[in-house]
Amino acid sequence: MSVLSPAVVAAVDDLELAARVVVDGLRVGGHRSPFHGYGAEFQQHRPYRAGDDLKYLDWKVYARSNRLYTRQFRETTNVAVMLVIDTSASMAYPLATSGISPLTKFRYASIVAASLAYLASEQGNAVGLMSMTGEAMAYLPARSGRAHLRALIARIDGFVPADAWQPGLVIGRAAELLQRRGLLVVLSDFYDDESGTQRELRHVVQRGHDVAMLQIISREERELVFNEQTELEDLETGIRLLVEPATAAAAHRDAMTQFLERCRVFALHEGIDYGMFDTSEAPERALRDYLVRRATQR
Secondary structure (H helix, E strand, O other), X not given: OOOOOHHHHHHOOOHHHHHHHHHHHHHHOOOOOOOOOOEEEEXXXXXXXXXXXXXXXXXXXXXXXXXXXXXXXXXXOOOEXXXXXXXXXXXXXXXXXXXXXXXXXXXXXHHHHHHHHHHHHHOOOEEEEEEEEOOEEEEEEXXXXXXXXXXXXXXXXXXXXXXXXXXXXXHHHHHHHOOOOXXXXXXXXOOOOHHHHXXXXXXXXXXXOEEEXXXXXXXXXXXXXXXXOEEEEOOOOOOEEEEOHHHXXXXXHHHHHHHHHHHHHHHHHHOOEEEXXXXXXXXHHHHHHHHXXXXXXX
């Protein structure tokens, strides 16, 4: 089976082509789409009966009528999928040097997002996009169809990671714009506003949406792979720090391990699907492993 390596991905300028190759590999591998069976639309009320699940009680109706009614839902075949992509400057790591174009975290996230959009669209699902460029929201509503898919991928391809972003604001707005219960997929390194991001993700789950955290991390970030004293710059704040790898590497690895574990444990505790994507791993293989885990855990 052909697998698109990270080095090859870095050389592919056409995002749609790269995503199609990844999806073709998943299809050959016989992977089942993860996008069926999550949709549910409100159908009607009926009087509450002893034994009914209390989470379906409609308290607003009770406040108006002083009577208990249960909300009933109709399962839908398809689901609305909203992709939320981190466009902050930290996602541009590693930076291109000496004319070489490395696979940045953002390009990796773009490949994964476009591949998920393909998978969802092929199953007839509506796919939308939410991100932030500067101070402005970048949004495409969840729709189906080939023309919309191409427009969505082109929009992703046009993003340039820069500055900081406001994850809580973007995630919250994306959830509000899902017109019915759906799947919200956030692709990020999750460095920005950790507590605010987790708080908003928790709110999205409480609204009844299915949520996935796909954390994009590079090996260099996890291991601090430098052989000599190096000046590091925060891509979002511009702060510079002179680092001696021999003395800082162990503390850095411990800090990164703790951070990644906090993200994983938070997701597990809140019922959120979590996947850690290392940019040194082929996107097709990483995505297949994540989707298999997702399918077996549901």
